[in-house]
Amino acid sequence: MLVLALMWGLSIPVTKLGLVTVPPLTLTAMRFAVAVPLLFLFTLGQPRLRLRALPHAAALGVLGIGVGQVAQAFGIAGTAASVGTIISATIPVFVVVFAARRLRQPVSGRQQLGLLAAFAGIALVAFGHGQDGGTILASTVSGAAWMLLSALAIAFYYVWSVELTEAYGTAPVAAWSTLFGFLALLPWAGWELWQVPIHITAQAVGVAVYLGVMVSVAGLFLWLHVLRTVPAPVAAGVQYLQPVFGIAAASLMFGDRLGLLFAAGVVLILGGLTIAVAGSRKAEEAVPHE
Template sequence: MFLLALMWGLSIPITKLGLGSIPPMTFTALRFMVAVPLMMFLARRELRVPRRAIPGIIGLGVMGITLGNVAQSFGVQGTSASVATILSATIPLFMVILAAIRFKQSVTPLQWSGLLAAFVGIALVAVGSGPGVDDMSRTTTSGVILMLISAMGIAIYYIWSAELTEKYGLMPIAAWNMLVGLLTVMPLAGWEMSQQSIHITAQALVAITYLGVVVTVMGLILWLYLLKVVPARVAASVQYLQPVSGISASAFLFGDRLGLMFAAGVGLVLAGLALAASGKRASS
């Protein structure tokens, strides 16, 4: 769990490093150009799926990768790495809301209070991040909005993928939807490359490889292993550990200024996450 929290927690600061020389859509495409062949190889014995699964796989790839990851890349570009890290940790909040809508589940007053606390925390994080010492550590309103759009898109992806993998298996669904996402991002990346220059530095290559292999593929495999050996609620506590490594790395790499308002916001977000995920749901 600590290893996974470290791997996933470092993803936002490392994305920030890669975006220093490669624009967002191209960066996302390169990340999945690394991840997809490896994932297809690992799932090679399970790739056959029925035709009725294809529409869902296509929708999943577009939602999770084209929307979720592209919005995240633009959001990371427009926020400090510390702010982006804590905003990316709000995915479970959106999962609680979307699951309640999707499965018509009631949300308890305790969970509502957790959601409210977390969104107040998001506002404090955004306001308390400071002006930034340079462009790499500056937070914009559009960046915050894009990070929240990304969190919602990825939350939908997780809920939808859980339904599909229960029917058709995780490895084939993961492999095919990654491929769909890559194929839909590539034309956008091609257009982006025609509009601006791309500089693939050694630092960017390390970032792309880390995100493609460690975060996307190894992270998924480790997450699945955790779900088998510990209760899901315990495994989900990784979400609370991620910001620790992410914010620490952001402060070290980019000199993010972490004031009292930012710290209060982080505390509210993490407390809100704990409350939103706690207890049994009220009966519908």
């Protein structure tokens, strides 16, 4: 669990390093160019997706990668690593809310309170960081909006993939949806290559390999292993540890300053996560972060 929280917690600070020389769409494409072949290796011996399931998998891939992961890359480019990390921690909150709506269950007062606290925390994080001038503040708010869109899209992806994963297993659904999302992303990444100067450095390649191997593939299967061997309420602790590691890494790698407003925002977001997810263990089990 500690290794998994560290792997996922480092994902946003590490992505920040890759974006130094490679723009968001291209870095995302590089990441999933690494992940797709590895995911299909894990489908060997697994049930195959039927033809009628492919449109569903394609839609999930476009949503999860074309919207969720691309928005995350743009968000990381426009925020400090610590800001992006804590906003991404809201994904489990949105999963709980979307799962309740998907099952046609009312969103409880506890879940509404958790969501409200998380949104208040996002506002404090966005406005409480980068107070050196209007330009920095504007870019931080824009980046926070991208990160929030990413959290919504990824949470939606997890909830709407449950039926397929129950029928065919996690590995085939993850592999096919990732493939479709990657294919949908390629034209946009190609366009970006023509528009933006790009320097493919060893650092950028290393970031893409880390994100593809450790976060998208190893992280997923390590999460499934944890769920099989550790009680779900204990396994859910990964969701709370991940932003702690991410913020600590951002502070060490980029010197992010953690002011009082930022700290208050972190407390509200993690508090909202605790309130919304408590008592919703089934939703927790379905939520790998990346």
